[in-house]
Amino acid sequence: MLPEKFALAERVLQVAPSPTLAVNAKAKALRAAGADILNFSVGEPDLSTPAHVCEAGKKAIDEGHTRYTPVAGIIELREAICAKLKQDQGWEYEADQVQVCCGGKHGLYNIFQAVLNPGDEVLIPAPYWVSYPPMVQLAGGTPVIVPLKEENDFDFDPEALAQYVTPKTKAIVLNSPSNPTGSVFSHDSLAAVAKMAYDHGWLVITDDMYEEISYIDGKIPHILHADPRLRDQTVLSNGVSKSFAMTGWRIGWSVGPIELIKAMNKIQSQSTSNPAAPSQYAALAALTGPQDFPRQLRETFVPRRAYFVETLQTIPGVTCVNPKGAFYVFPNFSAYYGKSFNGRIIDGSVALADYLLSEAKVATVPGAAFGADAFIRFSFATSMDVIKRGMERISVALAALR
The missing domain is CATH 3.40.640.10 (Type I PLP-dependent aspartate aminotransferase-like (Major domain))
Incomplete structure (x- = not known):
């Protein structure tokens, strides 16, 4: 522990670390330990630099x-x-x-x-x-x-x-x-x-x-x-x-x-x-140089976006605005708040994101990090196979809440 005269500045104490990077780090740690983690938390394209x-x-x-x-x-x-x-x-x-x-x-x-x-x-x-x-x-x-x-x-x-x-x-x-x-x-x-x-x-x-x-x-x-x-x-x-x-x-x-x-x-x-x-x-x-890469990104993301939104909208109680840009979906899961699993109460987006990570092995980012606790952020900058498996796991995990 730092001596009192070397205490940290107040401006540092009022700022939390980036929750997106924290979730990504936790997911990577679980994966390194052998867990089959499907990661939807990272905000970067999955294609390689041109x-x-x-x-x-x-x-x-x-x-x-x-x-x-x-x-x-x-x-x-x-x-x-x-x-x-x-x-x-x-x-x-x-x-x-x-x-x-x-x-x-x-x-x-x-x-x-x-x-x-x-x-x-x-x-x-x-x-x-x-x-x-x-x-x-x-x-x-x-x-x-x-x-x-x-x-x-x-x-x-x-x-x-x-x-x-x-x-x-x-x-x-x-x-x-x-x-x-x-x-x-x-x-x-x-x-x-x-x-x-x-x-x-x-x-x-x-x-x-x-x-x-x-x-x-x-x-x-x-x-x-x-x-x-x-x-x-x-x-x-x-x-x-x-x-x-x-x-x-x-x-x-x-x-x-x-x-x-x-x-x-x-x-x-x-x-x-x-x-x-x-x-x-x-x-x-x-x-x-050549300017075709952004177009390639968009073409790659379009079917992923469509599948994500369509599948989310079939889950009871979930609503989702169809994104017009970027590579995220931000569905509203608040219908599941107040439910529980084995005595574990889902009291907000942080609890739900943690539940999905531990039980469904799916990494997301809680909406509370973005000032909107009713929601969870998913990145679709990942393969369609991962998206399909992830949505199956999430559907099962949400159905298990009582």
Whole structure:
């Protein structure tokens, strides 16, 4: 035990470890002990990083790109990010408005550190990605959770949002397609949110990490298309982790007002310095090389998504919104709360997830981690065989509850 004078900082004590990583670690430990665990907890594509991207990373090492780069990332990659935004969205940005970071999570952390002062409030729609509230807290801010309704496909209700606005509101986080729900915010709801953000002068933080994995026709609605006036108060967060199966390469980026990016570069210069150089060159190859991999991902996920949703909806008491993007389903299992198995009461999503892991040997993530205790998150970034076996086990386990 640490002596009193070396006690941990209060900001650390108020933050819990990532529950998604914790579940994944527990599942791996059980599997290592010989259990036949079917893992639906991990948030990464099961396809391998494209070969040409891997080759670019190897080539970078062979060519000696193993030293420091500029803190904000190599100029070639930042220019490629700007070119992609111009081609895909029609938005003009300069390389100095881009920060390359160690994954999208790192970029979001830098944003909050750069803009939040003690007492500043950040609006976070729930269900939310697990790391938003802790990152706000670590920056001294206050996360303000805005519940979204399942019956509204987890879209925004601007009137409900207005109830959470105070004079301390400084920013709002938008994640569409969403982790964990796979929902996509509609153009109309984004337009209403945009007006509020513009009128109040909020910073808009858009987490676009799943934009390439969409099951709708046409482009994903975006707040900058809904209201281009927000450009100077919006920061875009993205990366190659999901769209090119590069989670372990740790490359993300933020794009926004140059004053904010400069501040974030100060923070990055004193924390990680630059992201890994070979990973940056691999990401450059991802953005400038063949672009068929995201389409391959979508085509792989479509039948899995359909089977998952259709099967979940046949289970008595379970409801499930059909995801429009990402690779998650987020079914509502609250009809089973209050039931028990061998005296073990299922009193919420944590208890149900633990029950499914121990009895059905199926690893999931409890909805409580995402601010929505009625739900459980499943990733369908795994084989159809695993999905079918997993759904059979879950059906049996739920039927055993009394």
